[in-house]
Amino acid sequence: MSVDERRRVKRLPREVRERQILDAAVQVFSERGYHNASMDEISDVAGVSKPMIYAYLGSKEDLFAACVQRESANLLEAVAGGVDVDLAPDMQLWDGLRAFFDYVGEQRAGWRVLHRQAISQGGPYSDELVAMRRRAIGLVDTLLVRTATKQGLDEHATSATEALAAAVVGAAESLADWWLDHPEVPSRIVAARLMNLAWMGFGDLVEGNTWSPRG
Amino acid sequence: MSVDERRRVKRLPREVRERQILDAAVQVFSERGYHNASMDEISDVAGVSKPMIYAYLGSKEDLFAACVQRESANLLEAVAGGVDVDLAPDMQLWDGLRAFFDYVGEQRAGWRVLHRQAISQGGPYSDELVAMRRRAIGLVDTLLVRTATKQGLDEHATSATEALAAAVVGAAESLADWWLDHPEVPSRIVAARLMNLAWMGFGDLVEGNTWSPRG
DNA sequence: GCGTATATCTACTTGCAGGTAAGGCTACGG
DNA sequence: CCGTAGCCTTACCTGCAAGTAGATATACGC
Incomplete structure (x- = not known):
């Protein structure tokens, strides 16, 4: 038609x-x-x-799975391609975030499919997603651990790195989602906001400045 | 049957x-x-x-809308009821986060409906959600602004509070989502992780310790 | 007791969307 | 040329689940 x-x-x-x-x-x-x-x-x-x-x-399921697979591969490639593993950890995180938000900004439809649709379908679709997220968390965790050990590791901090990495990845996803509804903000700024929150918050943890109720 | x-x-x-x-x-x-x-x-x-x-x-749509409405009202009530507006901002954020994660922990089904389903349906369902999120962001933003001004505000920091609030709310949602798949972690711990990231990261911003590439 | 309103059921209609059967058209190798 | 392979279509079937008609049964006021 x-x-x-x-x-x-x-x-x-x-x-x-x-x-x-x-x-x-x-x-x-x-x-x-x-x-x-x-x-x-x-x-x-x-x-x-x-x-x-x-x-x-x-079938329709097959088609959807193919979409998820292609888009997640593209996303991963974009992020991995934007990061130079020889740089300092913070720069790697920064470049990764920038690549991520750039990708989302250019491929809004793709991101919507990945994040909003694939996740709300149960079953085998989201497996791909779960795997991708796991890899992302692993990458971030590696950066955090490397930083923590470099600065003389504190056991409290290192035990928390994985949860922290998960939080950062989750925050990134969620911010991307939020960004879908606020397209006027430039990609660079979104990435910077998260970078500040994540890196500064993490830096404090490494130095033992944790927040606790009553103190 | x-x-x-x-x-x-x-x-x-x-x-x-x-x-x-x-x-x-x-x-x-x-x-x-x-x-x-x-x-x-x-x-x-x-x-x-x-x-x-x-x-x-x-109709089925009406029914779903009724679910979303009831659950979002319950969630909001739980969070608002757990916060004492006369306390210091950080304690308010802490209590709010705890109430939020407690609610999600007890009402997993309700949260799933709200977050995963309602959001992935387009249309009028998510309006309720969007409104709720906006209120949540507003609440957090208020706390941040109050803190920033109390410490002698820095214009760079205050311009960023809303985005930061959005990031924190997004991170909370996302962490809740992540938590659905890691139920072994206690609510208190999840809240503490996020609190550390958010409050410490924000504290640095207030003091002007921002991260920037090459700096 | 009796009527009315409300709670409730069984059994049906219907439309949409996933999936398919069966065949036509064009290019290209021989 | 001509036939085979693979691109591509129209037109159909079918099952499932949304939604409904119409009847029944019980409580409660009067």
């Missing part, structure tokens, strides 16, 4: 069609949510007929 | 039935997600027949 005037491009190689379908699927899933997205609409947006999707990508 | 032996209790007042139905709905929505939850299952769990739900709570 949407493809009435600009005449349907015909007989493209499978590879290209698959990309078009995935693009359309990500867009529609992100706008409507998994269940409210219909295969008919996806096929329409992609500019192909429905059986093509089933022929190339399988 | 689930109510075969313990004989169905008959002719209860509407008020009671509505509560039972909402309880069942929250449970089923949280387990299955909005779309995979069927009205038949909800009616079954509630111990009434399907038309009762339509008679009392309206």
Whole structure:
């Protein structure tokens, strides 16, 4: 229907069609949510007929899984590619955050699918996500531990690094989510806010300046 | 089906039935997600027949909206009730966080519905959530601003309080979400982790110790 | 007791969306 | 040329779950 005037491009190689379908699927899933997205609409947006999707990508679940997989791979690649492991830990965290928020800013639909949709579906979709998050937490944790040990480690601080890493990763996800609804803030600023909170808060922990009720 | 032996209790007042139905709905929505939850299952769990739900709570959307509304009101009440506005700002934040995580710990199903389901549905459901989050951010922001001004405010810090408040609220939500999958950690500890990150990080900001690349 | 309002059920209709059958068209190797 | 492989479509089937019609049963006021 949407493809009435600009005449349907015909007989493209499978590879290209698959990309078009995935693009359309990500867009529609992100706008409507998994269940409210219909295969008919996806096929329409992609500019192909429905059986093509089933022929190339399988069932609706399969299609969604393919979206999650592609987007999460892209995200991971973007972040990993933006970080130089030879730099100091804080710079690595900074570069990672910047790459992350840049990616989210450019691929809002992709991020929505990953974060809001995949997580709210139970089951095997979110496994991919859980794995990705685990890797992210691991990366951050490594940075924190390296920093803590470099400064003469305090056992209280090191035992908390993993939870802290999880909090930072969670905060990043959540901030990205928040940012979806405040697009006027530049990526750089969002990253800086989190960096301040995370690195300064962590720095205090390393130095033993913890907060506690009554003290 | 689930109510075969313990004989169905008959002719209860509407008020009671509505509560039972909402309880069942929250449970089923949280387990299955909005779309995979069927009205038949909800009616079954509630111990009434399907038309009762339509008679009392309206359509499936209406029912879900009612769940979101009730749960978000409960959450807000729990948090507000746990905070004494005459205490110092840090203690207020601490008490609020504790109340929040306690609530989430006790009402996992309710939180799942609020956070994972309501947010992934677009549309009017999430409005309630957005409003609630806005109020939460406002509360935190108030605390931060009060602290910043008390210590002789720095313009850089005050301009950032709202974003910081958003980050803290987001981090709290996200940590709660993370906690759903790590129930072995006690509520108190989760709250303490976040408190450390937030308050210490913020304290540094107030004192002008901001992080910046190359500095 | 009797009628009215309210609580409640069984059994049905219906529409949408996931999935498929069956075949047509075009390119390209031989 | 011509046939085979693979791109692509129209038109259909079907099941599930949202929503409803219409009847029944019980409490409670008078």
